[in-house]
Each structure stands twice: as C-alpha cells, then as structure tokens.
Amino acid sequence: MTQARRPRRLRGGIDLGGTKIEAIVVDAGNSVLGSARRPTPTSGGPPDVAAAMVEAMRSAASAARIEPSGLVGVGVGSPGSIDAATGAVASARNLPGWTGSYPLAEVLTSGLGTRVVVDNDVSVGTEAEFRLGAGQPYTSVLGVFWGTGVGGGLILDSQQWHGRGGAGEIGHMVIKLGGRRCPCGRRGCMEAYAGRAAMEARARKLAKRGTSTKLFKLMEKEGHTRLTSSVWAKAVEAGDRLAVELIDEAVAALGAGIASAVNLLDVEAVIIGGGLGVRFGEPYIKRITDAMQPHLFNDGRPPDIHPVALGDLGGAIGAALLV
C-alpha cells in the first residue's frame, strides 16, 4: 500500500530553558518558518511548565500556518535527567518544583497531537552547532552553555558522548576547592561563580548586605523578576561595579573550567552559547579565551573557540533535529 505523503514535512522544536521557552517550526532544510517564546513559569510545577510549552508550540505553529498535529513531530531539549525511552524528565533543578519524575513527552503529545521526543537541552544544542553551526569543521567539540546554569555538551569522534547518560556536567567541575556554594548544594563548582542563578543569588545577598548596585532597578525597569542576561549586560554596560565584579568572576571561572576540560580531552574546538554567552557575544568569547590561556597545559596549541552560530535559536533547532 502506498502511504499518502504529507504536503509539507515540518517539524517542531522546543528549547526548555531556566528562563524562557523557545518554540520553533522548521522545514526539511532546517529553516525556521515560525517561532514563539514564553517565559518559563517561576512557580507552580511541571504541569505549569508543560502548559507553557504547549502554548509556545501552538503559537510557533500558528506563525508557520500549520496545526501542531500536522507536524511530523516535536523535539524537546530539556534540562534534568531524561529517560530517553519514555521522555520522562526528572530533577530539572532550574525549573520550578521539578524534583521528581514527570512524563513530559506524554503530556506534550496529548497537548499537541503529535509525536514528541525529549533529549537533554545541552546535547541538543551541541548537536545543532555540530551539524548546522560553528562546529561543522570539527570532529571533536565541547559545547558550553552559559546561562541559568553552565552545561556542557561533548562531541568526540563526530559522535555525542553521554557516558553512562550523565556526561557533560562541566558546570560542576570543581574550580575552587572549598569555594563558593553552588545552587546544586556543593562547593566550588564552576557554576557557583558562572551560572546566572548563582550570580543572582550572590548579587541579592550582597545587595541585602548594603552593596550598592543598579542590577535590581534595571530588572524592575525591564519588567522582570529575575536578573536576565539582558539585565546583566545593561548593568555591565552602565559600569555597575557589582555586576562587573560578578561577571569578571564568572569569566575567570569559565576560563579555568573550560581549560580543565580541554586539558583532559584536547578537543579541536569549544563553542560557547547559552543565554549569557549569546547576549555577551564575541567580546566575551575573547575574554573567556584569555581567561583559559594561563590554565591550558598545551598552551601553544589552544583549541579554536567560537560563539554559537545558531544564536538563541540553536537549542530549539537542535531539538527539531530529534524528529
């Protein structure tokens, strides 16, 4: 029997971030036909997050003039621990109330009326850069996603490296034994200095103790309740001393942590993205490169360092590659 062919083979992709949900619809050539963005709910629990994801996907589909149920499928890049077989997501630390396991793929499938595949957000973002972005010339790539947390994706010998399923936790490499408390509860992790959530917690603590800063006024002015990448960038541009100091610490931590990973793996290239990475862009890629240099063991032969080429949409494009 001949199967009727759909008129258009469109796929959906959702990047579930700690701050925002980005949904897109792409065609067979991975061109983006429609996109939509929603803030990630800051309260409630997994069902609220799933509802916001359905809404974002519906809106992106509408922009691409297709019903979600008409999509070949929807890929999702999610934080937390993913059960690849069922699409259930557990312990997504930077999402509200997401401590246990939640059947994300199942709930989205019923909300969107099409097949949903879930994978790790960082793997998905790294795969997108490797196949379609800044990683194309290489066979070994470390993707570093500098945002709410700091995630790492690994391509080794042109393949994703997942270890036993939990590889890539570059944000929790120890860069300062006995150092600052990380949102994960441990001490001295790279993310304790470089993750946006940790930086915000630090800024709030210091502001409460009397350190003067424009960060929270800028936040209110922009209508946010959290220090977004844009708020950090504006505060740094305004020369806010606390913002500059915390960003400097973040750059130093990223330099040490990424150099450590390079000393261990000697990859050809490092690609830096994430909310802060994309917002701060090229000048900060240069600063991170400089911060890595004193820690590189093979310092005469550093890896190539690039910003993500797919920008903010890389995570969602990578997610769409899942289907």
Next chain:
Amino acid sequence: MTQARRPRRLRGGIDLGGTKIEAIVVDAGNSVLGSARRPTPTSGGPPDVAAAMVEAMRSAASAARIEPSGLVGVGVGSPGSIDAATGAVASARNLPGWTGSYPLAEVLTSGLGTRVVVDNDVSVGTEAEFRLGAGQPYTSVLGVFWGTGVGGGLILDSQQWHGRGGAGEIGHMVIKLGGRRCPCGRRGCMEAYAGRAAMEARARKLAKRGTSTKLFKLMEKEGHTRLTSSVWAKAVEAGDRLAVELIDEAVAALGAGIASAVNLLDVEAVIIGGGLGVRFGEPYIKRITDAMQPHLFNDGRPPDIHPVALGDLGGAIGAALLV
C-alpha cells in the same frame, strides 16, 4: 622464501618514570619472564636516561635468558610529548634536562638491536589495565597515575582517547583558582597538591622554614635523594604531621579533580595507579573515593573505583603491548 621462525616470540617493555625505569620481558601470553629496575638519572640529560633504559632492558633480557636483539621488539611508555611516527620524545618535564626533542626510539634501537616503539606512559598504563587488568569489565575508563606527576589515561567506547594528541592532562585540571604553584608553572592544578614532585618541593620549603618533619631523615636512611613513595608511606605510618598534612591535601585534590573528570565524562570506572597509588593501595583508594563523593554531580551513581590490578609492572606490561 620461508622465513625461519624464532623459537620464542618474546617482547620487551620499558616504563620510563620520573623516579625509576622498569624493564620487563614478556611472552606471547603477557607473562613476565624477566624484569629489572634502575633509578631514573636525576642529572645529565636524555642520553643518560636512554643509557639507563638500555641497561635496564639488557638486565631484564638477561633474566629471561635472551639477548635484547632476540626480542620481537621493545615498547616504551614515556612521559612528555611523543612523536608516534619517529618515537622522538619532547618536553618530558619530570626527566632531567629533557626540554627539547630527543630521538629516543632511534637511540634505543641502536642500543638494543631491535625495533623500538614509544608511546605515552599514561596511555600505555591505561591500555594495560583495560586489556589485562582492572579495566577489563568496562568500555569507558579513566586511568589516574598518581606519582611524580598526576597523569590521566582515557578509554572511551573501548578506544584510547587522545584528542589532538595531548588529552589526559588530568593533573593540570584547575582545582583551586589562584591556588598553589604547580611544577608546570601554572597555579592551582591538581598536580600542585597531589604530584610527588610538588609535594616534595612543598615539604622542602616548609622544612626550611622550620616545620619539623621526619621525611628527610627517612629519605636519607633509605639511601634516597628524593622523597620516594616508600618514604612518604613510612612517614605517614610514623604519624609525621607534615607528611600526613601533605598527603591529606593530595587526597582532597585527587578527589576534586577526579570527580570533576567524572562529572564531565561519566565513565564507568576509575582505575588508580602510579607510584603513590600503588604504594598506598586499597585504603587510599577508599580515601580518594570518599574525597570524590561530595563533588560528584550524579552522587547516587558513582563510577566503580579500583586500584590498578597489574601493580607497579602495569606500565611496562602496557609498553610491551605496543609491539
């Protein structure tokens, strides 16, 4: 023309360490038929080291009742940067006067009258454990060689991972930003706290400043000019406060550095060897495991941790696998 078959297919292996040179002769089943050990020259340069290696190999061959020229070949595990094609070795930091490149394979070939293959000491040691030792049950293994320096070997997906040729520098992962000066010249490397050379430099500095310690008396009593693994072990057994303190720091540094590597790679197993690793053995493997635990991101599912199964001879056995 039919080639006459040698009566015995014996191979040589030499492990070139910062403290000692270990040479062995093995049969086709990798059983050790003869072995010899020489201290690594502490002065002079590469030719002196090569001469000591020839001497050690001659002595091991003699114990196995064979002429070196009768061996199928000799494999060498060497520190430094290896040119796989020529067997030249450059910048072997823990060896005397070995800053430039030296044609080690060529010199040994002419000294021993048989083919010589040189590879990285740590890769060779890890390969030996993976194929014949504690790594046999696994497909992903991190080998940690805790000795004069701290080296790391990687088996990923049952294959050696070398990156661009310089992977495995776990000793130079940053565990303390702005921390202690490492023999490599950088700051805060794991090796700055855990490498025997760094520990000895620290002990000499503190002793000079008046810290009381039995370390150097024990060293003289044992007829050494350096703090060997055995001297460290004896000082710790005797409750020497400085030795205990420095070994405690080394264990903490190893815990943080190895956990960082596991967070990044999520390997199935970590295998710990090297002069100090072998000398301190099981109780310290347990201590290092405990020191890793607070830094493991997936702390409910740590990798298996084993001491090397081939002991002190693992490096030489691995070297013999090269031919």
